[in-house]
Amino acid sequence: MPRDSKSTKPAAGKTKRSAVHDVVAREYTIHLHKRVHGVSFKKRAPRAIKEIKAFATKSMGTKDVRLDPQLNKKVWESGIKGVPFRLRVRISRKRNDEDGAKEKLYSYVQAVNVKDPKGLHTTVIEDEDK
Secondary structure, eight states: OOOOOOOOSOOTTOOOOOSTTOOOEEEEEEEHHHHSTTOOGGGHHHHHHHHHHHHHHHHHOOSOEEEOHHHHHHHHTTOSSOOOSEEEEEEEEEEOOOTTOSOSEEEEEEEOOOSOOTTOOOEEEOOSOO
């Protein structure tokens, strides 16, 4: 008796969800210490910036990620090798209103001032400027 081969068709009802309708802001805690573990001292802060961008890309589903200058200062305030262990950030997914924009949405990452970001959960922020 022949075996049934696995179907290569996608399961019914499983469609790829578009992020176009979702203009949203969330607060995350990024554990930078584990992301820059093993990176040589002179490359830690630049790697941390790249890891923040990668985190925003993955969490918000946008290729265009823009960092707030204050976030950059927060990462670099202790020098190139003194990256903070954890960082609380607000990532906002916004519509791109520029004329020749490749992407419909972009993510804007800002630092949030908290005393100790350890143990804080992800929260959805109600944005006033939608």
